[in-house]
Each structure stands twice: as C-alpha cells, then as structure tokens.
Amino acid sequence: MDELELLENRLQRERLARKQAEALLEEKSETLYLLNQDLVKLAADLAEREEASRSILEATGDGIITLDESGRIDSFNRAAKGIFGYSQEQVVGQNIDKLFPMGITGEAFKNIPHMQDMERSGELHEATGRRADGSEFFMEISLSQGQLLQRRMIIVSVRDITQRKKAEEERKYMEIQLRQAQKLESIGQLAAGIAHEINTPIQFVGDNTRFLLDAFADIERLLSIYDQVLEAVRANEITEGLVTSVNSIANEIDLDYLRSEIPQAISQTLDGTDRVARIVRAMKEFSHPGDEAKSLIDINKAIQSTITVSRNEWKYDAELETDLDLTLPTVPCLASEFNQVILNIIVNAVHAIRDGKSDDSTAKGAILITTKQEGDWAKISIRDSGSGIPEAIRSKIFDPFFTTKGVGKGTGQGLAIAYSAIVDKHAGTIDVQSEVGVGTTFTIKLPMQG
Amino acid sequence: MKGVVFTEFLEYVEECYSPEMADKIIATSSLCSYGVYTSVGTYPHQELVKLISALSTETGRQVPDLIHAFGKHLFGRLIRIYPMFLTGFSSSFELLRSVQDQIHVKVRMLYPDAELPTFEYQSNHPDQLIIIYRSKRPFKDLAAGMIEGCIEHFGEAITLTWDSSVQPGDAGVRFVLERKA
Numbered sequence: 001m002d003e004l005e006l007l008e009n010r011l012q013r014e015r016l017a018r019k020q021a022e023a024l025l026e027e028k029s030e031t032l033y034l035l036n037q038d039l040v041k042l043a044a045d046l047a048e049r050e051e052a053s054r055s056i057l058e059a060t061g062d063g064i065i066t067l068d069e070s071g072r073i074d075s076f077n078r079a080a081k082g083i084f085g086y087s088q089e090q091v092v093g094q095n096i097d098k099l100f101p102m103g104i105t106g107e108a109f110k111n112i113p114h115m116q117d118m119e120r121s122g123e124l125h126e127a128t129g130r131r132a133d134g135s136e137f138f139m140e141i142s143l144s145q146g147q148l149l150q151r152r153m154i155i156v157s158v159r160d161i162t163q164r165k166k167a168e169e170e171r172k173y174m175e176i177q178l179r180q181a182q183k184l185e186s187i188g189q190l191a192a193g194i195a196h197e198i199n200t201p202i203q204f205v206g207d208n209t210r211f212l213l214d215a216f217a218d219i220e221r222l223l224s225i226y227d228q229v230l231e232a233v234r235a236n237e238i239t240e241g242l243v244t245s246v247n248s249i250a251n252e253i254d255l256d257y258l259r260s261e262i263p264q265a266i267s268q269t270l271d272g273t274d275r276v277a278r279i280v281r282a283m284k285e286f287s288h289p290g291d292e293a294k295s296l297i298d299i300n301k302a303i304q305s306t307i308t309v310s311r312n313e314w315k316y317d318a319e320l321e322t323d324l325d326l327t328l329p330t331v332p333c334l335a336s337e338f339n340q341v342i343l344n345i346i347v348n349a350v351h352a353i354r355d356g357k358s359d360d361s362t363a364k365g366a367i368l369i370t371t372k373q374e375g376d377w378a379k380i381s382i383r384d385s386g387s388g389i390p391e392a393i394r395s396k397i398f399d400p401f402f403t404t405k406g407v408g409k410g411t412g413q414g415l416a417i418a419y420s421a422i423v424d425k426h427a428g429t430i431d432v433q434s435e436v437g438v439g440t441t442f443t444i445k446l447p448m449q450g
Numbered sequence: 451m452k453g454v455v456f457t458e459f460l461e462y463v464e465e466c467y468s469p470e471m472a473d474k475i476i477a478t479s480s481l482c483s484y485g486v487y488t489s490v491g492t493y494p495h496q497e498l499v500k501l502i503s504a505l506s507t508e509t510g511r512q513v514p515d516l517i518h519a520f521g522k523h524l525f526g527r528l529i530r531i532y533p534m535f536l537t538g539f540s541s542s543f544e545l546l547r548s549v550q551d552q553i554h555v556k557v558r559m560l561y562p563d564a565e566l567p568t569f570e571y572q573s574n575h576p577d578q579l580i581i582i583y584r585s586k587r588p589f590k591d592l593a594a595g596m597i598e599g600c601i602e603h604f605g606e607a608i609t610l611t612w613d614s615s616v617q618p619g620d621a622g623v624r625f626v627l628e629r630k631a
Binding site: 018 | 488
C-alpha cells in the first residue's frame, strides 16, 4: 500500500466521521431544542402556578406565616399583616416569639422545631397573639410542615378569633342568664302551686285553732262553775242547785263532744303544721341556693323533694309513683342542677299527658320515677303515659330553644338545660325513648364517682 | 462503547505502530462502521475486540497485553482531553474513589446513554484500596491498564493486583491497590 492510498483511506474515514459527527450534532441540537421548548413551557407553567399560589396565599382570609426550623419567619402574607399590623419587612427574619407572647414554648408550639409527630399537623390550637401596637388578642392557629428542597418549612395558619371569642362569651353569659331566668320561671310557676299546697293545711289549722278557741271558752264556763263547786265543798255548803248548774252547763257546751273533738283538732293542727314544714323543707332542698360545687347527695331524697314542690303541677293530671332503690349510695352531684332537671322532666311529662288527653277525659295519666344502681352508675328513669315525641323531632329535643309548646308556654330551654347539666356538668348521660300515643321515658345516668 | 475509545485506540495504533497498521487492522476486521468513528458517537464494543484481535494477529502480542497497554495510554489521553476530571485530586486513591459517584455522574451528563462499568470500594486501612469492578464488557485489562496509568500519573509507589473471584457467581473483578511502605 502506497502512502497516497493510505492517506486517501484515512481522509475518507475522517470525512465520513465528520459527517457522522455533524449528523449527531444535528440530532443533539434538535433534542436540545425540544428540551428547551419543554423547559420554556415548564417554566411558564411553574410561573403560572407560583402566581396562582401567591394569589391564593395573598387572598386567603387566614394569616399564613412560614418559618424555618429555628422559628425564624420566612414569609408573612397579606392577611397576617392585617392581623398583626406588621409589614413583611418588619417581621421576616425575626423570631416567631415577636408575634406570640407565649413564645415557642407555649402549648401550640411545643413541637417546634422538633415537631416529629406529623399526626398533630393541622390540629387547631387557641393561642394569644401580639400585634405591632402591643395589644394582645385571641387567635386560632394550626401548624403543618412542608419541605423546601433540603430544608423543612413550618407553616403557621393564623385566624383572629377575637370577635368569635367575644360572641362566645356573650352567648355563655346569655345562657347563664337564660338558665337563671328559666329557674326563676319554674320557681315562680311552682310558687303558686306551693301556695295552694300550703293553703289547705293552713286553712284547717286555722279552723281547728278557732274551734279550740271556742271550745276553750265553753270549757272556761264549766271551769267557773267547777270553781264554785270547789268553794262549796270546802265550806261544806254544797247544794243540789249547784250540781244541777254543773250538769246544765256540761250539757250546754256538749262536753262529751268537746272531749272527743279537741284531741282530734290538736292532732289535725299538728299534722297541718307538719305538712307546711315538709313543703318548706322540700322547697329549701329543691332550690339549694349557693351550691356551686358537687357534694354527695341522696338522689332519692332529692327526687322526693322535687316531687313535693311540684305536686300542684301534676296532681290534677297524673298519678305520680316512685320505685326508688333505697340502697342507692350517695352520688356526687350539683343538687340544685339535678333537682332542676327532674322538675323540667316532670313538668314536660305533665304537659305531654295533658296533650295526649281528650278534652272530655277526666282520667289521669301516670308518671313513674325509678332509681337503681347499674354498675358504677346511678340510673334514674322518668316514664310518662303522655302523647310521646314524634321520631322526626326526637333528635332536636335537647337543642337550645327547641320547643313544641305554644308561644309563651315554653322557652325551649328545659331539656337543653337538662342535657347540659347531666352531660356537661356531671359527665353523665341522658337518653330518651318514646312512642307516640304511648309515652316517653327519659333515662339519666350519673357516675357514682364524680 | 463511546467513540472516544475507538478514536483513541486508532491513534494509539498509529503512534505506537504505524498508520499502515491502523489501516490494515480496519481493513481486516470486517467492521460494520468501516472504522469510521467520532469521539461523540457510540459503537458496538465488539468492534474494539475485533480491532485488538487483528492487532494481536499482526504484531504477535497477546490480546490482554495489548488491551492493558492501551488502558494505560487511554488514561493519559483522557486526562488531557478532560482535565476537569482531575481537578481537586492529589492522589490515585482519591481520584479512583471518585470514579463511581463523581466522574461517572459527569459522563452521564454528557452522554445519558453511556453504559458505564460500576466501581464498588472497600478498604481495610488507609494504605489499601480495593475496587470491585463490574462491566458487561470483557475489558478488565483495560480497567487495570487505566488504574496503572492513574498510579503513574500521580507518581505513587503502589502495587496493583487483581483477581476475578469476588464471589461465586459474581462476574466482578477485585483490584487491590497497596501503597508501598
């Protein structure tokens, strides 16, 4: 092979290699162009998404603050500016403590910066915030985590709940006022009945006392003639006329009658005063003024007192019977609240019995109150033979202000108060079973250990 | 296999033997590419095997010796073509340890379709480096030559031994580099 041929071969290979390289370059250029197009589109999409995210972030009503792992503020959206009164420049780079007087050691931040329990993310906490002007306010915050490339981002969502808190406090105040009003209303309602209950024994106590006064005047006449007989006997001057006078006066005043009636009148008077005393005692036990802490109470006795003070409410419409477990131990209880619950249910039972009765019916309905121990619970059932509660409204009966009674006849607070008293204040339960036309049973369970 | 290996091989033959020898082995190897290579292209590794076999026939030298010698040459060429791969390394251990996680990563940036061998590193003490080399191609001698080229480049007193019994059923080759006292 001569040198020329060798060079030609080599030149041929180099030429072909160059063409190959050019083809490869074109192919790579095309690939690069297409990739660039994809990148341009991707960049545009990302820019659009970022703009959308930023718009959402800025438009949202909640304050959104992002922090780094050490608790330093990275970003602060428009709502956060409105809530705290700081501009973004004033807080970015600052520690979150600037906004939260409780600091990051507070309950809401106890997991920052080592918030490992991701399940807690998104939970709402109440916290106190501090505005730029130094004033503090109630807020609701939630924490979550995000990942920015290699570092963790903590996202704090803040909502100013000052107004809501104020409304809640007003609502609570109104509820207390309403409860007080309902209590006063029921006491007022009871007062007329109690007056009536007291009036009957007072009346016959008065009648008997007047009878005793008259009887004593008669006996006084007899005692006067007895004095004369005693004088005559001492002087040994007793006369037939004097004896006749004694007999005559004894007949006139009907001494035999008086001798049998006076003890009865005294007995009846004592019975009357006992009845009045019992009603007064029941009233006192019912109202339990000033009871703000739970004390061990005899549930049966409390029920009996409530039955006594409410007697005038039910006695014309229902026979009220009890089947009380006398071995029931005392139960930690707010006596006044419990009595109010029993009264509300009895009054509702009477109304249900009246509703279920035809206009010309004189037959009385029935209310049965039972107590018994069930495990660690004291169970109280109040069953009536009233009209029953339609299923459609059964789930609403414990709602505040829900009532089926006419305007002015019920505030809709009775069962709501009962629910709150039993469930919220005693950690007990209250359930209802009812059948329209047959009756209703309320079952209350109170824990024996408060 | 990347074209740069082929172009460098042919230049190596021209330099060490003659342009006629390069032309001859191309002509006698029945290559699909007809010996036309660009450094940025990709070609079947079997063509390199054919070219080396032809060179062996022509020179009478053993194929492993030829591949090993070409490996040493290739290392020197590559660090001249790609000097950035050497930046920051002051010893062969350092450079060899970076092959898998740094140099191969950069190669993939340029040639995403490159089929690269894998390097796994073991070491019992600072003066020893064990590399487990695995490749789909029969070029352990090429790797050995390149490692020796690397040692020579840094001018270090290191002995290199290798064997093919990493584990039963494992086609890997164990290179053992030990710094001389």
